[in-house]
Amino acid sequence: MVKSRTDYPSETSVHGSDSQSGMLERPFHRLNDPEGDQVPECLPCIVDAHVHLFPDHIFSSVWKWFDRYGWPIRYRLTSEEIINFLTTRGVSHIVALHYAHKPGLARELNSYMSKLCSSNPGVTGMATIFPGERDAGLILEDAFQRGLSGVKLHCHVQCFEILGKPMQEVYETCIRNNKPLIMHVGREPKSPAYPCDPYELCRADTVEQVLQDHPDLKLCVPHMGADEFIEYQILIEKYDNLWLDTTMTLAEYLPMEYFPQFTEMRVDRVMFGTDFPNLPYAWDREIKRLVELKLSDDIIVRILGQNAMEFYGINSGPDR
Numbered sequence: 001m002v003k004s005r006t007d008y009p010s011e012t013s014v015h016g017s018d019s020q021s022g023m024l025e026r027p028f029h030r031l032n033d034p035e036g037d038q039v040p041e042c043l044p045c046i047v048d049a050h051v052h053l054f055p056d057h058i059f060s061s062v063w064k065w066f067d068r069y070g071w072p073i074r075y076r077l078t079s080e081e082i083i084n085f086l087t088t089r090g091v092s093h094i095v096a097l098h099y100a101h102k103p104g105l106a107r108e109l110n111s112y113m114s115k116l117c118s119s120n121p122g123v124t125g126m127a128t129i130f131p132g133e134r135d136a137g138l139i140l141e142d143a144f145q146r147g148l149s150g151v152k153l154h155c156h157v158q159c160f161e162i163l164g165k166p167m168q169e170v171y172e173t174c175i176r177n178n179k180p181l182i183m184h185v186g187r188e189p190k191s192p193a194y195p196c197d198p199y200e201l202c203r204a205d206t207v208e209q210v211l212q213d214h215p216d217l218k219l220c221v222p223h224m225g226a227d228e229f230i231e232y233q234i235l236i237e238k239y240d241n242l243w244l245d246t247t248m249t250l251a252e253y254l255p256m257e258y259f260p261q262f263t264e265m266r267v268d269r270v271m272f273g274t275d276f277p278n279l280p281y282a283w284d285r286e287i288k289r290l291v292e293l294k295l296s297d298d299i300i301v302r303i304l305g306q307n308a309m310e311f312y313g314i315n316s317g318p319d320r
Ligand SMILES: [Zn+2]
Pocket: 011, 012, 050, 052, 275
């Protein structure tokens, strides 16, 4: 099922949650929704727990992929510009993610990320690895020593077996180093342009097996586990080692019939994230949606910052 890796697949391609045949039947458009200059004053410390930072040449490949298979990217910025853009608008801290789409790239990407983190205290960076590549465990250990704070993997792009042997090494390395793992293992957003079928590889009950086998692993599944939203909501009730992030689920852009009901779930396990800069809509669209929900202060503080600070081991954000 694995196609050749010629394009650099992006994380969030488009999808229809009720379709298993691919999601590019409809064109996806840029929303010209208005954007704010700052995050609203009423909000506490904001950690964006899902931002992508890449070297320039990889960003341009990602955007080429989006141009062909996804949506128009509204913010074509370099990593430094992204950090500056968000922090000057009031985002207190950024969790930065990247992913290697083939073996042999992880060292270069991790080194790039660790340099960004050293020069930007407002950024907590994840390491990446291509599961099964040579010296995978050592590459991750090296990345942690260089200051990276966890691991990011993406099943749609990297096409790994969640319960496969190479993944056991990743889980064990994270546990041994007390580092969290953020792993896109929801079935959506699915694209036929991905090199494998996420519906074959990704299932909530498979992820549950990982949680049972590795009770000391701290795992975050992004996009609220799309599209197995109910299953993941049950899993966070059941397991203390699972977290979710909200990325793109508040925007009401993708054709999914779901909107998080935060008052009906375990909110100490949910983190706010955006997927910036790879967005077709305003950078603060999902922040505004959260404000409109008029959630209690306790819930807002947790979702917008506290949970991510605990999960990713962020010491403290600048005062707001
Ligand atoms: Zn993402």
